[in-house]
Amino acid sequence: MMAVLIFFMLFFIYFYISHELFSEFRYVHTNLLFFAEKALIATQNGFRVENIGFVYPPTAFLPFLIINDPILVSSIISAFLSTFLLVYLIKTYTPDTKSLLALPILMFNPLYLFIASQRFEVYLFYVLLSLSVFYTLRHMETKYSLYVFVSGLLFGLTFFVDFRSIFLIPIYIISLFLLTSGGNISYRIAIVVVKITPVIFFLFSWLYLNWIFTGNPLNFIQSPYSFFRSEPVIDEFIQASGSITKSLFLTVKQLFLNSPLIMPYFVVIPYMGKFVLLYAIPTFLIYFMPIFILYFSTYFGTFFPYMYTSILFLLFSIIFAQHLKVVGSKIYIFSMIIAFSSALFITGHSRDLNEKYFVGFLRGGSISERVSKKEDIIVADILSRYECRKTLSDDAYTFPVVYFTGNSNYFILPHNYIYYTALSNPAMFADCLLIVKHPKDALRRRFPRSESGFAQGFYLLHNGLKYMVYVNLKKEGF
Amino acid sequence: MHMVSSLIYGTTSKRSSIGSLLVEKGYITEEQLKEALEYQHKSGGRLGWTLASLGYIRRFDLYKALAEHFGFPLILGVENILAQVDLKLVKSFDVQELIRYEIIPAYKDDFTVKLFTSNPGSNEFEKFISRYFEGYLVELYIITDLDLVKTLEHIHKDFLIDKSIRGLFYLSPEYSASLVFSKGQVFFMGLALFAILIGLYINPVLTLTAIILIAQLFYILSIAFKLIVSVAGAKSEMQQFITEEEVRALRDDELPVYTVLVPVYKEPEVIGILMESLKKMDYPQNKLDVILLLEEDDTETLESAKKHKPPANWRFIIVPNSIPKTKPKACNYGLFFAKGKYLTIYDAEDIPEPDQLKKAVLAFKKAGEDYICFQAALNYFNKDENFLTKMFTLEYSYWFDYLLPGLFNLKLPIPLGGTSNHFDVEKLREIGAWDPFNTTEDADLGVRAFGKGYKVGIINSTTYEEANARVKNWIRQRSRWIKGYMQTFLVHSRNIGKLYRTVGFKGMLSFLFLIGGTPLTFLINPIMWLMFLVWLITQTKSLEPLFPPLLLHISLFNLLIGNFIGIYLNMIAVFKRGYYELLPYGFLNPIYWILHSIASYRSLYELFTKPFYWQKTQHGITKYKPPLIGS
16 A cells, blocks of 8 residues: 555656646657657557667667657656665665655655656666665575575666666676675576576577567667767767776766765765775675776766766665665765755756756756757647658657657658668658758758758758758649 | 273273283383383374384284283184175275274174274274164174275275275266366367368468467466466565474374375385385374375285385275276275375375475464365475486476465465375365376366365475486376376366356466466477477568567567576576576476477377376386485
């Protein structure tokens, strides 16, 4: 009963925030629209899930196949995860009232609210990873095999949410091996095997799916849209990419810059035992997992200094604090309050506009036009009004518009067989063109003079901040 | 002639005198008497029986002394007894009652009754007299318990055999597998086949797609079901149903008589394994009613069993030759002679954990009146022998440590395992005991018991068996099991409405996925694998019409996630058992599943050609020596 109440309360909070943002400022996070558009394509083309593409981790798309409403999906999944986390931690450790205080402080942290309502896929990854660690610890405490099973399964699932989890396999192998140093060698090997089997299995499943649908098992790595090729846009991160030392330096720098946001994480460390040789206290290795993720992301060039990454640190800290029974200590609560306040004010300096404006909104501010989806909605409306049924578009950039029109079949998109034919002779195949003012947009490159209002055989209907809409001169009724 | 009520044997006051007599006669030593008295003080029971169970006295000597002690004549030999028995009078009594009271009413006139008993002076004896022969003068003769059983067997042979074979049919014909297919089932199968043929004629692609879709949906639901049940089963690790403390706190004198049925056939090599294990059971030996059930033509096992010098309180019962020659028939036969409040079955090569019987007694006490049976886990002592025994161990570790406890925790029907199931004897008799026509009588019994409103539980104790180490032998055994599952499914699905009413929605799902689903999965698997292999090797496009997008995705999910879950659950089960070296074998499960499919097709063939044929599993082929548990 308590779980149901908590679920509805959290759902209401997430939904209310997201709904207000959308109705007042037409804001919804681009990633949510990306998943929603892919699900739209999959369901409106004879339920071809392969149209989602096998480039990005698939889990985030799946709920959209059932309910294709970004706000609703995000709120439901996040509320469910938060409830599970909250109820399970309370049930497992039966904390006193003081110890309970840290949980709501975390859950009302503005950055927590941001990922719960707008970046549920990130939130999912963080929760799965944290719970996987939590169950590993529970196995260490109790020796129950169920915990290893669940922990291995959750860790395996993280791969389908964020491919970076495979970087954690060596960390798990080393830390589990060291953590179980009291046991015999076969047990130590066994626990590692059980723990990493799911993630290895899921990796091979993904290779197989890539192979049968795209002909290349490594498509998700080699594709130009690959998850691993999302290039950082900040110079110092570009320079650090591929360099062990520079990545390390940047990781330490990020930890320092974010220290107010992740203060509880540091507060827990001294409680874990005296900081002697690392191998002697391997729990540290598991606890340092968020730092490893930070480091590997920087090294592989997939890092962007989002402040919401602090939530992973906070989740780890609260799990370990519960485990070490310091979650109710004054210093821990105090550090949580500092993290909460920092999130409220420091986020104003974030380089990610989404989290910056989101937290600003929570403080009573408004959402900038730069991240608002007003133009996307207007363009979708134009396409509907002009009854464009064959709009040629590169949805790598125009997916919000595709989603807002509500019908992906009105578009000729890269996954369609005729896309490249249509791109070579647009006037023959398309009745409208949706061009993005981005140098990498395929149509923008096809019509280099489009920004001057010229696209052969088409007439410019709309020229906005982000998009241009052209209509075919031979289109009926035009 | 004597008034029976005046002769009380077995009370405390008489103990020393029978003991002294035995010492005086030189049958036992003073030390043995002292030990037996201490044992009796701790566990209760009769002194003579205690001495016999400790192996200090021969049955013949004991009865000779008893006759002398009570002053009654002793008659030895079935022929001598039969010569004095009025068959009509004996047949007018319920044979089970006579076995329970250990009495044969031999002759009766208006004033006198002549009784043969192997248990003189007991309370049961008095009850019998007051119930049937109140006011009669009783002429009493002592006979041995074995002579009593053999005499009653001789007199009631046809009746006992008939009841052993058709007892369930007489009680509840709808639950008997003697009828393989009901008319309704034949009609339904014919209709389904006809519909498929018509479908294939009109639109073969659509028909095949529909069949594949049904199969894939079945897979996906089956996977979900197994996962849910396994997670529920994993909780058992955290909450031991019976704790070691509870076992230690149990007093021996509170323990009831426990019958152990050991149905054996041509197993001279392994019979000793169980016999030695039973001697080491942590249960008062004088309260163990061990019955070795041997077939008439199996003299070698009998000879081998005798060589292991069973205590005098163990009994050998010869099951008369009749068809079907099955284990459940032997068990039904043995049930007539069971004296225990509870009963269990062990195979000849079983090594139960010593405290298993005590745990079962506690389980019955704890769980309540509606429990009919508790199943102990089964596992293998020769797990490391070869690939097959390793895979078998993986399978059993999952089945008994995760799946069955999961069914128990979710209050679902439990298909019992072949041995180590512990019954409440009265309830077992009430529901008609085992179905001799069903080749997995145990699984059937579990479902039937559930349908009759009883529950089956799981106890946290293990019996170690010999895993089948040869492929042909394994396939024989497995095809019998799978055929039994098919029979059980057919029996209980004759009236789906009734099944639903008795087991409920959850129970129905469990029945469909576990009893029906197990053979079905193995029958469908090879077809799907073949399609997959053809596609993998040839990359043919000809199969594409059969797999529209949604179906393709479901199939892929089953192929990848379904198989993964199957493998991972097996891995975690051996992890729990601490069999870490078996973990990598989890990945070889698909090879093992191929063997299951071969056995399934053989079962299907046999279901139509020889449904009641009992494929005998050959035991004693392992090169591994059984461990010494409880020694």
